[in-house]
Amino acid sequence: MSPTKEFSLAPFDLVLFGGTGDLAMRKLLPAMYFRHYEEQLPDDGRIICVARSAMSTEEFKQEMERTVRQHVESMYDETAWASFCDRILYLSIDITDQAQYQQLVEVLGEVPDRVRVFYLSTAPGLFSRICDGVAKAGLVTENSRVALEKPLGRDLASAVAINDELAEVFTEAQIYRIDHYLGKETVQNLMALRFGNYLFEPIWRREHISDIQITIAEQLGVESRAGYYDHTGAMRDMVQNHLLQLLVILAMEPPVSIHPDAVRDEKIKILRSLKPLSGRDVLDSTVRGQYSDGTVNGKPVIAYRDSDGVAPNSFTETFVALKAEIDSWRWQGVPFFLRTGKSLQDRRTEIVINFRSVPHSIFDMPRVPNRLIIRLQPEEIIKFQIFAKGRGDEMRLQSVDLDLDFNQAFKKRQMIAYERLLLDIIRGNQTLFNHRDEVTAAWGWIDPIIQSWEQYQVEPIPYAAGTWGPPASSALIAKHNCGWLEECP
Amino acid sequence: MSPTKEFSLAPFDLVLFGGTGDLAMRKLLPAMYFRHYEEQLPDDGRIICVARSAMSTEEFKQEMERTVRQHVESMYDETAWASFCDRILYLSIDITDQAQYQQLVEVLGEVPDRVRVFYLSTAPGLFSRICDGVAKAGLVTENSRVALEKPLGRDLASAVAINDELAEVFTEAQIYRIDHYLGKETVQNLMALRFGNYLFEPIWRREHISDIQITIAEQLGVESRAGYYDHTGAMRDMVQNHLLQLLVILAMEPPVSIHPDAVRDEKIKILRSLKPLSGRDVLDSTVRGQYSDGTVNGKPVIAYRDSDGVAPNSFTETFVALKAEIDSWRWQGVPFFLRTGKSLQDRRTEIVINFRSVPHSIFDMPRVPNRLIIRLQPEEIIKFQIFAKGRGDEMRLQSVDLDLDFNQAFKKRQMIAYERLLLDIIRGNQTLFNHRDEVTAAWGWIDPIIQSWEQYQVEPIPYAAGTWGPPASSALIAKHNCGWLEECP
Numbered sequence: 001m002s003p004t005k006e007f008s009l010a011p012f013d014l015v016l017f018g019g020t021g022d023l024a025m026r027k028l029l030p031a032m033y034f035r036h037y038e039e040q041l042p043d044d045g046r047i048i049c050v051a052r053s054a055m056s057t058e059e060f061k062q063e064m065e066r067t068v069r070q071h072v073e074s075m076y077d078e079t080a081w082a083s084f085c086d087r088i089l090y091l092s093i094d095i096t097d098q099a100q101y102q103q104l105v106e107v108l109g110e111v112p113d114r115v116r117v118f119y120l121s122t123a124p125g126l127f128s129r130i131c132d133g134v135a136k137a138g139l140v141t142e143n144s145r146v147a148l149e150k151p152l153g154r155d156l157a158s159a160v161a162i163n164d165e166l167a168e169v170f171t172e173a174q175i176y177r178i179d180h181y182l183g184k185e186t187v188q189n190l191m192a193l194r195f196g197n198y199l200f201e202p203i204w205r206r207e208h209i210s211d212i213q214i215t216i217a218e219q220l221g222v223e224s225r226a227g228y229y230d231h232t233g234a235m236r237d238m239v240q241n242h243l244l245q246l247l248v249i250l251a252m253e254p255p256v257s258i259h260p261d262a263v264r265d266e267k268i269k270i271l272r273s274l275k276p277l278s279g280r281d282v283l284d285s286t287v288r289g290q291y292s293d294g295t296v297n298g299k300p301v302i303a304y305r306d307s308d309g310v311a312p313n314s315f316t317e318t319f320v321a322l323k324a325e326i327d328s329w330r331w332q333g334v335p336f337f338l339r340t341g342k343s344l345q346d347r348r349t350e351i352v353i354n355f356r357s358v359p360h361s362i363f364d365m366p367r368v369p370n371r372l373i374i375r376l377q378p379e380e381i382i383k384f385q386i387f388a389k390g391r392g393d394e395m396r397l398q399s400v401d402l403d404l405d406f407n408q409a410f411k412k413r414q415m416i417a418y419e420r421l422l423l424d425i426i427r428g429n430q431t432l433f434n435h436r437d438e439v440t441a442a443w444g445w446i447d448p449i450i451q452s453w454e455q456y457q458v459e460p461i462p463y464a465a466g467t468w469g470p471p472a473s474s475a476l477i478a479k480h481n482c483g484w485l486e487e488c489p
Numbered sequence: 490m491s492p493t494k495e496f497s498l499a500p501f502d503l504v505l506f507g508g509t510g511d512l513a514m515r516k517l518l519p520a521m522y523f524r525h526y527e528e529q530l531p532d533d534g535r536i537i538c539v540a541r542s543a544m545s546t547e548e549f550k551q552e553m554e555r556t557v558r559q560h561v562e563s564m565y566d567e568t569a570w571a572s573f574c575d576r577i578l579y580l581s582i583d584i585t586d587q588a589q590y591q592q593l594v595e596v597l598g599e600v601p602d603r604v605r606v607f608y609l610s611t612a613p614g615l616f617s618r619i620c621d622g623v624a625k626a627g628l629v630t631e632n633s634r635v636a637l638e639k640p641l642g643r644d645l646a647s648a649v650a651i652n653d654e655l656a657e658v659f660t661e662a663q664i665y666r667i668d669h670y671l672g673k674e675t676v677q678n679l680m681a682l683r684f685g686n687y688l689f690e691p692i693w694r695r696e697h698i699s700d701i702q703i704t705i706a707e708q709l710g711v712e713s714r715a716g717y718y719d720h721t722g723a724m725r726d727m728v729q730n731h732l733l734q735l736l737v738i739l740a741m742e743p744p745v746s747i748h749p750d751a752v753r754d755e756k757i758k759i760l761r762s763l764k765p766l767s768g769r770d771v772l773d774s775t776v777r778g779q780y781s782d783g784t785v786n787g788k789p790v791i792a793y794r795d796s797d798g799v800a801p802n803s804f805t806e807t808f809v810a811l812k813a814e815i816d817s818w819r820w821q822g823v824p825f826f827l828r829t830g831k832s833l834q835d836r837r838t839e840i841v842i843n844f845r846s847v848p849h850s851i852f853d854m855p856r857v858p859n860r861l862i863i864r865l866q867p868e869e870i871i872k873f874q875i876f877a878k879g880r881g882d883e884m885r886l887q888s889v890d891l892d893l894d895f896n897q898a899f900k901k902r903q904m905i906a907y908e909r910l911l912l913d914i915i916r917g918n919q920t921l922f923n924h925r926d927e928v929t930a931a932w933g934w935i936d937p938i939i940q941s942w943e944q945y946q947v948e949p950i951p952y953a954a955g956t957w958g959p960p961a962s963s964a965l966i967a968k969h970n971c972g973w974l975e976e977c978p
Contacts, residue, residue, distance in 0.1 A: 193877060203688065362743070363681065363685045365685050384688070386686045388685075391899045391903055395677065402873055402893045403893070404877075412880040412881060415881065
């Protein structure tokens with residue numbers, strides 16, 4: 001029996017609303033193919049793609065041939081691909097027309113007791129309509145689940161409204177709110193590092209840590225998402241979800257177990273411990289930026305305001321840096337510096353733990369702290385920056401790195417986030433999905449910041465594309481230490 | 490100004506007693522050449538080699554050409570070698586004849602105020618005679634120092650006697666007792682790691698460390714040293730000095746400064762904190778071994794007892810494993826497992842810090858601890874063994890290593906131990922030399938162990954050459970954890 005077969009799943013029907021969309025073609029269908037290729041899917045597992053386009057299943061498979069296949073790359077295998085395509089059904093449904101749900105009733109009704117996943121890969125405005133539609137069509141069984149992508153609202157009120165609508169049709173245990181960062185193996189590894197090793201826990205606290213930096217830097221600009229993005233901005237698009245999720249995993253107390261409730265309880269606790277930022281305090285603790293003309297990777301980039309689909313006088317931020325604090329015994333007084341931005345100098349998701357300084361230095365040594373650097377993207381590496389005696393006739397300390405490169409340590413391919421997430425939805429494991437209370441708590445912390453920006457008319461500071469954001473970002477951190485990682489020697 | 494010139498020394502006369510001996514030719518003269526080659530020696534620095542053989546300085550230089558030069562290897566340079574030879578004087582002196590010291594008086598008297606080092610690279614039986622000789626000849630000035638090699642006695646009483654004799658001629662501040670392990674850059678790096686980094690100190694204590702292993706394993710057998718060795722054994726030859734010194738550096742409290750007194754005070758404190766082992770307790774806490782026939786590195790090795798110069802019924806141990814404990818707040822209850830031996834499977838000086846187990850494991854993970862492995866020889870590497878999530882669709886932890894290879898981190902050549910030690914003697918820095926009280930404390934702990942072996946007639950357990958010693962060595966540690974590093978997965 002192959003190792004993956006141990007984890008094979010119960011029969012399922014996966015219904016992809018938005019089945020012809022970008023996410024389905026680039027991520028969801030390739031992810032399911034990879035699991036099929038590695039023989040983890042049961043024979044009785046169907047993928048029912050739903051979209052408005054009039055198309056037969058055969059025509060949809062031809063479409064897949066043209067789009068999905070290129071994302072499968074080196075794992076393409078003729079036999080596996082053919083048998084994967086046998087799982088696919090396409091239904092042309094106008095989801096605003098209740099009568100058309102009958103097509104789904106007929107297909108799903110063939111196996112009424114099967115695990116049934118409604119994956120809402122559509123515009124958020126349609127979430128409510130679809131839930132209503134499947135409910136009225138009598139499709140929501142005990143074994144049904146619903147999965148949703150961000151954005152789950154654009155503020156606390158709209159998020160509560162969406163969650164209330166979902167709750168009319170599904171129980172909380174049936175709802176899978178996706179933050180695809182949680183599906184990344186690298187992010188799961190953060191929990192493994194913290195709670196699977198003795199070494200880190202004793203020093204993972206205010207007594208020993210000076211500050212923590214979390215960076216999600218993109219080189220891409222706003223590209224084709226301008227219409228959506230200009231009404232959203234970096235705070236809603238990245239900070240409220242991905243950055244806060246990383247902060248939470250770094251800061252949470254050891255959970256009782258890896259049971260979903262145990263893990264999510266600890267995460268909610270951190271979100272509720274975030275020191276509120278509001279009013280004038282926001283001005284000191286946050287930096288809003290917007291990229292102007294510049295050069296990224298040697299290519300000219302036009303200013304955000306000049307991009308197609310962006311208002312020429314747009315106030316939307318493409319960069320945020322902020323200082324968060326956690327009111328708890330473990331973290332009191334330890335700043336968490338978060339930043340994210342578009343059109344930055346480098347592409348990188350990276351966590352930097354700066355330890356305190358040696359309290360009494362008996363050596364001639366550099367004035368930088370010991371650091372633990374955890375890079376999640378583009379490579380998965382861990383680095384302990386320490387000091388050792390340089391060679392030669394002196395006791396002079398130099399910086400050296402203890403390195404771990406996961407690609408070298410594990411020859412096995414890294415799963416993409418959606419493979420893990422789709423499997424967990426099918427098998428009913430909510431650990432890597434956000435509880436309603438997490439979403440509420442995160443928006444509850446973000447809302448007053450955005451309100452303060454609006455109240456004080458905080459205009460985003462321009463930064464040249466291809467830099468690390470506005471200088472104010474460096475100034476924010478300079479009050480506490482030498483700077484962001486790339487600014488410290 | 491080149492970096493090494495900053496550290497250039499005052500003019501000196503280095504007098505090597507035993508100047509034609511093995512140590513002088515293999516280590517001391519090459520070490521001085523290396524420092525000369527790197528331009529660290531002042532122009533007015535002479536090396537006066539003293540031995541019994543009738544030879545002119547010119548003839549001695551020809552001897553050096555044949556012997557020393559091969560140990561200089563890639564750093565040989567014709568010009569540097571020629572100017573190095575200009576520093577050399579040879580004096581043929583029978584050191585048991587006081588009249589012959591007059592030759593030294595004439596040479597050293599040319600520069601009476603110069604730093605003057607008497608390096609006793611002779612049989613220990615001659616130490617006292619030489620000290621007496623130089624004193625009677627009026628050669629011991631305020632700027633004089635004496636350096637001695639092990640063995641400093643074969644038990645507490647004889648060590649005290651030697652130290653008393655030295656004290657009649659030299660003050661403690663003039664006496665440089667060499668443990669060449671302390672001259673190794675790798676050993677100095679232990680102090681740098683412990684006290685130059687914030688990271689290690691908080692976890693470097695009983696609350697977090699389960700046990701510590703220190704191994705000095707040799708592949709060589711007794712070779713040409715049989716006559717000396719058979720009257721000495723591994724306990725006196727390796728444990729009393731090198732192994733205890735490594736233990737002390739690992740266990741000591743942070744010193745106030747790197748001033749020699751501050752460092753040596755902390756070292757003495759640990760030696761005095763060693764929990765005494767005596768009487769029947771010794772039988773449980775120590776393992777004596779002696780190698781029998783076997784194969785090392787594919788080559789047949791004859792049993793120790795069958796070696797030239799070894800008594801056929803010799804009781805001398807070529808292997809020791811023991812459990813030491815330190816009575817202190819920091820270390821109470823943490824066993825320090827020490828072992829050393831000849832004709833073992835591998836050549837390796839290695840320290841293994843085993844941390845405690847995760848107190849509450851929420852993951853499926855291996856049952857081995859996090860480890861910090863510090864290898865001093867043959868390569869200088871540091872490894873943090875931790876656990877990370879293995880790739881794939883499970884939260885199963887696997888062992889991975891954070892690595893640091895000093896040869897890759899520092900391109901610069903590593904100094905040999907004697908370069909550092911000789912320089913420190915010349916400049917008058919006693920940090921890396923043993924204080925009289927250290928020698929006394931070490932023998933005071935070792936003596937009762939040897940006495941107990943004699944009292945209970947503990948015969949060394951035979952082990953095949955090319956193994957890791959007798960099985961009793963594994964049994965000693967198995968009461969506490971899975972075993973020596975090579976025995977644990």
